[in-house]
Amino acid sequence: MRTMTKRLLPLLAATAAVGMLSAPAALAEGHGGDHGSTTLEAHLTELNQSGASGTAWVTLEGNEVTVKMENTGLLADSPHAQHIHVGGTNSCPDPDAKGNGENGALQVSDAHHAYGDIVASLTTEGDTSPDSGLAVERFPVGDAPYERTFEVSDQVAADIAAGKGVIVVHGVDHNGSGAYDGDVKSDLDPSLPSEATDPAACGELEVAQMQEWPDGGAATGGGSTAGIENVGALAAGGGLLTAAAAGAFALRRRTQR
Numbered sequence: 001m002r003t004m005t006k007r008l009l010p011l012l013a014a015t016a017a018v019g020m021l022s023a024p025a026a027l028a029e030g031h032g033g034d035h036g037s038t039t040l041e042a043h044l045t046e047l048n049q050s051g052a053s054g055t056a057w058v059t060l061e062g063n064e065v066t067v068k069m070e071n072t073g074l075l076a077d078s079p080h081a082q083h084i085h086v087g088g089t090n091s092c093p094d095p096d097a098k099g100n101g102e103n104g105a106l107q108v109s110d111a112h113h114a115y116g117d118i119v120a121s122l123t124t125e126g127d128t129s130p131d132s133g134l135a136v137e138r139f140p141v142g143d144a145p146y147e148r149t150f151e152v153s154d155q156v157a158a159d160i161a162a163g164k165g166v167i168v169v170h171g172v173d174h175n176g177s178g179a180y181d182g183d184v185k186s187d188l189d190p191s192l193p194s195e196a197t198d199p200a201a202c203g204e205l206e207v208a209q210m211q212e213w214p215d216g217g218a219a220t221g222g223g224s225t226a227g228i229e230n231v232g233a234l235a236a237g238g239g240l241l242t243a244a245a246a247g248a249f250a251l252r253r254r255t256q257r
Contacts, residue, residue, distance in 0.1 A: 037061050038161045042203030044071065045095055048105050050172045050200040058084075058165070058205055063157050067122055069146040071169060074200060076142040078180060080171040081197065083133060084205075086156065087116020090164040092202035101194050102174050102184040108197055109187045115166040115202065119156045122146060122167075134189055136196070165205035172198045 037060065044054040054071030067084075074080050091114050099110030121132040123139060128150045132138065140146050152160070159165065172195055175182055184194040 039208045040160065040163070040165070040205040041208040042165075042167050042205045044167060044169060044201040044203035045092070046073070046201055047093065047095060047097070047111075047199045048101075048172045048174070050074075052169065052201040054169065054201060054203070056167045056203060056205070057208070058160065060157055060161050063151050063154065064149060065120070065152050065157070065160070066149040067146065069122070069167070071146075071201065072143050074143050074169065075171055075173045075178075075180075078171060078173075079136045079139045079141050080169050080200065081134060081136065081139050082122040082146070082167065082169045083118045083130075084120040084122065084160065085115040085117060085166045085168055086119045086159045086164050088113045090116065090166060090204070092166060092168075092204055093199075100187070101198055102182055105172070105174055105184075105194065105198055107187045107194060108170070108199060111199060111202075115168055119159070119165075120150070120152055122148065124148065134192075134197070136192075160205060163204075163206055167203050167205060168199050169201045170197050170199055171195070172200045174198070 040058045040060075042056040042058075044052070044056060046052050050073065052071060052073040054069060056067065056069040058068075059066045069082070071080075093106060093111040093114045097106050097111065098104040099106035101107040101110070118130040118133045121128050121130060121135065123132050123135055124146070126132065126135070126138055128148075171180065173180070174195055180193050180196040182193050182195055186192040186194050186197040188197050
């Protein structure tokens, strides 16, 4: 009996080691669930032939929202209102959609059925509620990067986590003058030209493939590299499984003899 126990020890050790390799992944999964952390990503594409595009990352920790955005192609030296919307079909309008603006430009109200109401104003300072939706002096200028953390209501947090959020960036230079002007007035505020509020880019927030915050502005990555940091552990696990199988086979042969 004692001899049999000695023969089993290498097999038991290898099996235990394999179990230990799977433990960190299980612990990490439980840890993330305890904190209710969700990371979402939106790829913004142009509207109104603005030439604008960008990427937004949103991380939720309970009611706390952290937003990071990087855009390109926006009108330089001009503020660009930007918001998280929820409602409608929780989607972006077709990039070629036409509206009631200058030369058929899409205005905010023309696409309301798609992205819904403002639930958070992505201002650089101060209030972030829908009340600041047109606080032009507190929005990023040109292609300036954006990062800010603020709190939202339980309902807004739940809607964003559920993938119902849509990010819209506004401000289009339709006539190429280099400034917001023109005869058509904004459908949100008649004191502003339509160019100042017309949507320039839109992106739907979806759960990110990699639950990590982007480092230095790099995108969170696609599916091709997801989980690559675990390759070493997987290889080690494969080796231990092979060792365990070999030990079992040797033990079986000795027992038979």
